[in-house]
Amino acid sequence: LGYIEIAGALGLLVGLFWWPIGVAAAIGVILYFVGAVVAHIRVNDKELAPAALLALVAVAAFVLPILTAYR
Numbered sequence: 001l002g003y004i005e006i007a008g009a010l011g012l013l014v015g016l017f018w019w020p021i022g023v024a025a026a027i028g029v030i031l032y033f034v035g036a037v038v039a040h041i042r043v044n045d046k047e048l049a050p051a052a053l054l055a056l057v058a059v060a061a062f063v064l065p066i067l068t069a070y071r
Contacts, residue, residue: 012061019065026062033058
């Protein structure tokens with residue numbers, strides 16, 4: 001799972017220079033952290049705020065390049 005997180009972070013960094021890669025990486029990171037939130041809920045863990053916050057940041061990383069590309 002750590003390698004997936006690193007790959008998502010690298011994809012987001014590359015996305016700063018080429019937005020389609022960043023959007024694809026953001027989709028992967030969103031899926032990763034939504035899965036983390038679901039896993040926390042399934043085991044009744046109340047500490048799901050960090051995963052939820054990072055999922056929201058990934059949604060912002062997904063939406064912002066799309067909005068700026070079509071301005």
